[in-house]
Amino acid sequence: MNQALHIFKKDVRYLRWELAASLLLMGMFVYMNLRRVFFRDLDASIFSYFFLAFWAFLSARLIQAEPVPGDRQFWITRPYEWRSLLGAKLLFMVVCIGIPLLIADAVILGVDGFSVTSHAVALVWSVMLMTAGILIAFCAFATLTRGLTQWFLSAIVTVAVLYVMATIANEKIWAGVEWAREYGYLAILFAAAVVVLLRQYRRHKTAASIAVMAVGLLGSSLFVNYARSSWALDLEARFSKPKVDPSPIQIAVQPMPHSEQSRPPGRQQQVVLLAIPIRISGLQEGLDLISDEVRIDIENEGGGIWTQNTRQPSGANYLQHILDGYRLLLQVDRSAFDKANGRPVDLGMTVYLTTLRDSVSKVLRPGAAPVTIPGVGRCQNVIEEPGGWIVCESALQTPPDVLVVEFGGERLRRDRFLRATSYSPFPADAGSAIVPVIRTSHSWSRDFAAATLTSLEPVAHFRRDLKLSSIHLEDYQVVTR
Amino acid sequence: MSILRTIDLTKRFRGTVALDRLNLDVPEGSVFALIGANGAGKTTAIKILMNIHQATSGTAEALGVDSRKLSPREFQQIGYVSENQDLPEWMTVGYFLAYLKPFYPTWDDARADELLRQFELPRNRKLKHLSRGMKMKAALASSLAYRPKLIVLDEPFSGLDPLVRDEFIEGLIESASEATIFISSHDLSEIESFASHVGYLDRGKLRFSEEMTALSARFREIEVTLDRAPVLPGNWPATWLRPETSAAVVRFVESQFEEARTMAEVRKMFGEPRGVSITPMPLRSIFVTLAKAERRAA
Numbered sequence: 001m002n003q004a005l006h007i008f009k010k011d012v013r014y015l016r017w018e019l020a021a022s023l024l025l026m027g028m029f030v031y032m033n034l035r036r037v038f039f040r041d042l043d044a045s046i047f048s049y050f051f052l053a054f055w056a057f058l059s060a061r062l063i064q065a066e067p068v069p070g071d072r073q074f075w076i077t078r079p080y081e082w083r084s085l086l087g088a089k090l091l092f093m094v095v096c097i098g099i100p101l102l103i104a105d106a107v108i109l110g111v112d113g114f115s116v117t118s119h120a121v122a123l124v125w126s127v128m129l130m131t132a133g134i135l136i137a138f139c140a141f142a143t144l145t146r147g148l149t150q151w152f153l154s155a156i157v158t159v160a161v162l163y164v165m166a167t168i169a170n171e172k173i174w175a176g177v178e179w180a181r182e183y184g185y186l187a188i189l190f191a192a193a194v195v196v197l198l199r200q201y202r203r204h205k206t207a208a209s210i211a212v213m214a215v216g217l218l219g220s221s222l223f224v225n226y227a228r229s230s231w232a233l234d235l236e237a238r239f240s241k242p243k244v245d246p247s248p249i250q251i252a253v254q255p256m257p258h259s260e261q262s263r264p265p266g267r268q269q270q271v272v273l274l275a276i277p278i279r280i281s282g283l284q285e286g287l288d289l290i291s292d293e294v295r296i297d298i299e300n301e302g303g304g305i306w307t308q309n310t311r312q313p314s315g316a317n318y319l320q321h322i323l324d325g326y327r328l329l330l331q332v333d334r335s336a337f338d339k340a341n342g343r344p345v346d347l348g349m350t351v352y353l354t355t356l357r358d359s360v361s362k363v364l365r366p367g368a369a370p371v372t373i374p375g376v377g378r379c380q381n382v383i384e385e386p387g388g389w390i391v392c393e394s395a396l397q398t399p400p401d402v403l404v405v406e407f408g409g410e411r412l413r414r415d416r417f418l419r420a421t422s423y424s425p426f427p428a429d430a431g432s433a434i435v436p437v438i439r440t441s442h443s444w445s446r447d448f449a450a451a452t453l454t455s456l457e458p459v460a461h462f463r464r465d466l467k468l469s470s471i472h473l474e475d476y477q478v479v480t481r
Numbered sequence: 482m483s484i485l486r487t488i489d490l491t492k493r494f495r496g497t498v499a500l501d502r503l504n505l506d507v508p509e510g511s512v513f514a515l516i517g518a519n520g521a522g523k524t525t526a527i528k529i530l531m532n533i534h535q536a537t538s539g540t541a542e543a544l545g546v547d548s549r550k551l552s553p554r555e556f557q558q559i560g561y562v563s564e565n566q567d568l569p570e571w572m573t574v575g576y577f578l579a580y581l582k583p584f585y586p587t588w589d590d591a592r593a594d595e596l597l598r599q600f601e602l603p604r605n606r607k608l609k610h611l612s613r614g615m616k617m618k619a620a621l622a623s624s625l626a627y628r629p630k631l632i633v634l635d636e637p638f639s640g641l642d643p644l645v646r647d648e649f650i651e652g653l654i655e656s657a658s659e660a661t662i663f664i665s666s667h668d669l670s671e672i673e674s675f676a677s678h679v680g681y682l683d684r685g686k687l688r689f690s691e692e693m694t695a696l697s698a699r700f701r702e703i704e705v706t707l708d709r710a711p712v713l714p715g716n717w718p719a720t721w722l723r724p725e726t727s728a729a730v731v732r733f734v735e736s737q738f739e740e741a742r743t744m745a746e747v748r749k750m751f752g753e754p755r756g757v758s759i760t761p762m763p764l765r766s767i768f769v770t771l772a773k774a775e776r777r778a779a
Binding site for chain 1: 528531533534553554556559563565567568571581583585
């Protein structure tokens with residue numbers, strides 16, 4: 001421990017100018033938040049990238065004070081304890097980045113009107129996530145390079161590869177379970193980083209460590225871009241503790257009679273919209289249902305199977321309330337639809353559902369002070385041309401409740417705001433340390449009307465498997481002109 | 482007792498053999514000079530002994546410990562200085578020593594001050610602002626201040642001007658009484674002045690390893706003056722190296738010199754010569770002789 005402290009003190013002295021710059025950045029981060037100068041949403045994310053880039057540079061400077069690869073560095077023939085050296089580097093990250101960030105976040109939350117004490121656990125958790133998931137990965141990466149030039153070139157290549165992978169995959173947000181993707185990503189990165197750090201400081205096996213880091217980076221990127229949200233929803237359905245037992249809830253599909261009449265051709269879009277009428281029973285009074293995702297298997301007579309996950313894209317809900325009940329709206333690729341070519345097919349559907357319970361309703365007048373909606377955050381009806389916007393802010397975490405907005409008595413679709421909901425069991429989102437106040441703008445009304453906001457508390461997650469045999473897809477097609 | 486030892490130590494770099502079954506013993510208390518041409522494997526041997534590189538096969542030991550298992554405890558007793566070592570250049574000389582001090586329980590402040598004075602090192606100057614010679618002296622000072630049991634120096638004199646070399650060697654000689662010094666160098670004339678043992682490494686193989694006095698004693702340059710133009714006989718002894726003839730003179734280097742036996746051999750080869758001159762050889766000449774003989778043999 002003494003040696004670790006000794007090395008730590010040396011590193012602080014060595015990197016005093018970089019540390020001063022880091023603290024200055026933190027100061028700017030706090031100031032811009034407090035003054036609210038163009039610093040929400042887009043600006044916040046741009047600033048977070050800047051922060052990350054600077055910390056990556058700082059960690060490279062820190063680690064390369066005692067570079068691991070190579071055979072010329074002075075320290076390798078000195079009585080350094082590898083644990084002390086590694087401990088000193090991690091201590092630096094915690095003390096010089098983690099703690100100032102924790103203080104900066106606390107100041108922002110406090111001045112923004114959020115209770116710091118009630119968010120204390122979330123604050124520590126968010127900074128811990130940042131340290132464990134990102135800063136340790138930066139350190140691990142830096143142990144693989146000999147100097148700043150090598151580090152810079154490797155970092156550019158790595159970022160480019162990860163960016164291209166993300167662009168090709170073009171993955172959308174996992175409504176409700178986005179946290180699982182973020183935590184999964186951090187867990188893979190953390191595991192790889194820990195292995196690399198231990199191997200590098202203990203054994204100096206750079207070639208093998210590069211392979212581990214590459215596997216970690218590619219693995220985490222593949223996970224983020226190609227993992228299925230249905231995996232997370234399955235886990236959610238299996239392991240989350242329901243507040244209301246969902247087992248009495250039964251869902252049945254209602255087949256449509258086959259019509260030989262040719263339907264009028266709709267617009268030839270790439271996606272065909274199907275509406276499957278369903279009947280729901282066993283849902284207690286005061287509860288509502290929302291679908292998180294529907295997985296479709298279409299099997300034709302020849303045994304060919306085509307599978308598609310229809311995740312919640314922004315706004316669309318696949319479980320739709322209609323006058324006389326519910327229907328499932330499914331988007332099917334035109335190519336799959338055309339393959340069926342009027343012949344009967346079997347349609348299997350796995351529906352991931354969440355039961356919601358109305359909790360609190362509050363009225364928001366345009367321009368009035370923010371109102372706290374439990375489970376959602378602090379919301380305001382902001383006047384901003386061309387209308388009144390409903391803007392909600394929450395501290396460190398995407399709100400757990402689904403928000404419903406009604407303008408002038410017209411209740412908007414409930415599912416619209418699922419994307420701003422998280423079923424996470426953890427107290428803070430993965431990136432919340434650098435964007436502590438999460439802001440979401442929900443809906444706007446052209447006539448600056450008062451809005452009624454209701455939060456719906458998720459009380460159970462479950463799945464149901466449905467099947468329609470020998471149906472004709474065109475019987476369910478919603479023709480759009 | 483050996484303070485450094487290798488047994489059949491072999492190192493290959495992508496098919497190139499840098500060390501070929503090296504067997505080396507460095508006795509405690511000695512000043513052991515490992516000499517050899519560029520690429521002979523001296524630095525590789527040292528880096529394996531210091532656990533910087535890993536051997537392909539064989540074993541290496543330092544202070545009686547397998548070099549792969551050298552721990553901070555052993556490094557507290559080892560001072561290592563290399564010609565191409567990267568120092569923390571942002572540190573001042575004074576801070577560099579102050580930073581290293583807590584790593585060594587045997588650190589001696591008085592000795593550190595004395596070394597700084599002796600080497601004329603400015604405490605407040607950053608390492609990056611020192612000349613190459615000054616940097617080497619700073620590295621040496623930082624490696625002698627804790628009175629290590631073993632001092633390992635890899636080509637310490639390369640590129641140093643004569644004055645700095647002298648200062649460097651003076652510093653070393655003062656430590657020689659309490660430490661074993663293992664030094665690899667091309668600078669044979671400097672080494673000769675204080676080495677007690679010498680090992681000759683050629684293309685990864687150790688050609689000899691012995692006490693300096695024994696080496697100096699067995700090498701002699703011999704000049705035989707005859708009455709006639711000499712013809713080198715077919716049964717030329719293998720220990721007579723680099724034979725040369727001119728007019729009525731034959732010159733060669735005897736590598737196993739024993740006066741009586743060598744003179745008897747000379748008489749057997751050339752009859753009764755007009756004169757025989759026997760000259761002791763400096764280490765540099767021995768090294769050049771051996772290197773040329775090896776090259777010819779190869």
